Amino acid sequence: MTSRVSAAIEAARAEGRGAFVGYLPAGFPDVATSIEAAVALAEAGADVIELGPPYSDPVMDGLVIQEATQTALSNGFRMADLFTIIREVTARTHVPILVMTYWNLVEQYGVDRYADELVAAGGAGLITPDITPDAGAVWIAASERTGLDRVFLAAPTSSDERLQMIVQASTGFVYTVSTMGITGERAQLDAAARGLVERLRSFGAEHxxxxxxxxxxxxxxxxxxxxxxxxxxxxxxxxxxxxxxxGLSDLARELSAGTAQRA
Structure with missing residues (x-):
């Protein structure tokens, strides 16, 4: 089964540019606006969309995303809303949607049930920041059964052995962490990201x-x-x-313009 995420990255490459992957918290500030925001992100040039369901203990997220997820939760977000949002967005755009989720949420819902509902809603796969392939056998089996992409994270501190395992287990792309620590804006990206991409390529990472x-x-x-x-x-x-x-559309268009690869 062809990965829709890989296909989107390849389509961007064929146009002489890198892919623009945009993340939004699902249900922020509310479900209806969240749907419009994701559609706007696609229309402004995102090649892949990540949606993050709110979580009560978002240990990896920076303050801006933490506050956004708390707003979504206080506005009544429920897990079923995630699949509604994906269904509504995929009805209006062909941009593949990955869910970036803490593993606990998937486990509580039931891994196979989650995978089946994600497929039914039109989702493309999962990014799982807090599980590694060696701890993700149940998810790997569910994704192989359903054809969903599974995106694992690689960090500059990862050993060669671990990077090799991550490359072999990931589909769509490998999520390459530029710096250690929580998400957020940084004035200068860590040069370690460049070295990490080179290491991933040496182990056969396609994307x-x-x-x-x-x-x-x-x-x-x-x-x-x-x-x-x-x-x-x-x-x-x-x-x-x-x-x-x-405001989101304006920034997304600017970011998208940065993807053209220099000659």
């Missing part, structure tokens, strides 16, 4: 997208010189919070 700390078109342009795509989260969430869907 490596870099995330954590990318907030403007210049940084996107820098990343796509050596990686297959740039992942932006905090800056988009801030734009939605401060400027609504229109």
């Amino acid at each position: 490596a997208c870099v995330g954590i700390g990318i907030s403007n078109a210049e940084q996107v342009a820098g990343v796509v010189e050596y990686a297959d795509g740039a992942i932006v989260g905090t800056a988009l969430v801030k734009a939605l919070r401060d400027g609504g869907v229109e």
Whole structure:
């Protein structure tokens, strides 16, 4: 089964650019606006969308995303809303949607049930930041059964052995963490990201997208010189919070313009 996420990255490459992957918290600020925001993100040039269901203990997220997820929860977000949002967005755009989720949420829901409902809603797969392939056998089996993509994270501190395992287990792309620590904007991206992408390629990674700390078109342009795509989260969430869907669209168009690879 062809990975829709891989296909989107390849389509961007065929156009001479890197992929723009945009993250939004599901249900922020509310379910209806969340749907409009994701559609706007696709229309503004995102090649892949990540939706993050709110979680009461978001240990990996920076303050902006933590506050957004708390807003979504206080506005009544329920897990069933995630599949509603995906269904509504995929009815209006062909951009593949990955769910970036803490593993506990999937386990509580039931791994196979979660996978089946994600497929039924039109979702493309999961990004699982807090489980590694060696701890993810149940999810790997469910994804192979359903054809969903499974995106694992690789960090600069990962051993060669672990990177090899991550490359072999990932489909769609490998989520390449530019710096250690929580998500958020950083003035300068860690040079370790470039070295990490080179290591991943040496182990056979077809697609490596870099995330954590990318907030403007210049940084996107820098990343796509050596990686297959740039992942932006905090800056988009801030734009939605401060400027609504229109503000989000404006920033997304700017970021998308940064994906053209320099000759």
